[in-house]
Amino acid sequence: MAVIAFVNQKGGVAKSTSAVHFAYWLSQKRQKHVVVVDGDAQRSSSQWLAGMEMEETEIPCQVLSGPDALLEELPNLAEQYEYAIVDAPAGLAEETRAILFRCDLAVIPVQPSGVDLRSASDAMRLVKQAQSVRGGLPKAAAFLSRAVKGTRLKDEALSLLGKIERATLLQSVVHQRQVVADTSGQSATVWEMSGQPARDAAKEFETLFTEILSLL
Numbered sequence: 239m240a241v242i243a244f245v246n247q248k249g250g251v252a253k254s255t256s257a258v259h260f261a262y263w264l265s266q267k268r269q270k271h272v273v274v275v276d277g278d279a280q281r282s283s284s285q286w287l288a289g290m291e292m293e294e295t296e297i298p299c300q301v302l303s304g305p306d307a308l309l310e311e312l313p314n315l316a317e318q319y320e321y322a323i324v325d326a327p328a329g330l331a332e333e334t335r336a337i338l339f340r341c342d343l344a345v346i347p348v349q350p351s352g353v354d355l356r357s358a359s360d361a362m363r364l365v366k367q368a369q370s371v372r373g374g375l376p377k378a379a380a381f382l383s384r385a386v387k388g389t390r391l392k393d394e395a396l397s398l399l400g401k402i403e404r405a406t407l408l409q410s411v412v413h414q415r416q417v418v419a420d421t422s423g424q425s426a427t428v429w430e431m432s433g434q435p436a437r438d439a440a441k442e443f444e445t446l447f448t449e450i451l452s453l454l
């Protein structure tokens with residue numbers, strides 16, 4: 239079992255989108271035994287999954303609200319699956335801290351803007367606190383999320399993120415695409431959407447998820 243969490247106290251960086259797509263890819267494309275842990279009281283990922291039609295087996299989803307539930311129940315839950323994918327909430331440091339105490343790998347999606355880069359260092363601060371208590375765990379990685387093609391900001395963000403200590407900067411970048419924004423409203427993932435942008439987005443997610451798995 240491996241617990242992989244998408245964390246960032248900054249809102250709207252694609253934690254839920256990444257968690258749902260990752261769980262779908264592992265379960266439906268790689269035939270892994272997966273559970274999604276929705277750590278957000280807004281329940282975006284559990285509602286998204288509840289409306290989804292699966293090619294293969296259903297993906298179970300457990301809502302764990304609050305730091306106590308996350309700390310106490312995450313290990314037992316994770317034991318029953320090959321992968322537990324955790325969708326962390328925005329804004330709530332205590333919940334994020336609890337998740338960081340229980341995950342093997344923390345993945346931080348970061349949008350390429352000044353504000354978001356600062357928030358990545360806030361997230362890394364919590365990661366480092368957990369690492370100092372847990373003898374180096376969790377492993378941490380950051381990737382550029384919702385990046386707009388061809389902008390200078392993206393290159394600047396990549397070079398800044400590359401300087402974050404004790405976290406791997408993933409080479410994979412997920413670009414901003416309308417088709418990705420449309421997936422949650424349709425209770426779908428990019429693999430079920432048609433057209434070239436959907437295929438391009440699927441390719442980016444596959445590259446990202448393969449890179450994430452290589453870190454475990």
Ligand SMILES: Nc1ncnc2c1ncn2[C@@H]1O[C@H](COP(=O)(O)OP(=O)(O)OP(=O)(O)O)[C@@H](O)[C@H]1O
Binds near residue numbers: 418421
């Ligand atoms: N690659 C993308 N291209 C376009 N839109 C995207 C992309 N990824 C996410 N979005 C959109 O950005 C918004 C925020 O995404 P999401 O809800 O996954 O972020 P979050 O970090 O979970 O937010 P919160 O902190 O509020 O839980 C959503 O409307 C989503 O559809």
Ligand SMILES: [Mg+2]
Binds near residue numbers: 327
């Ligand atoms: Mg979310």
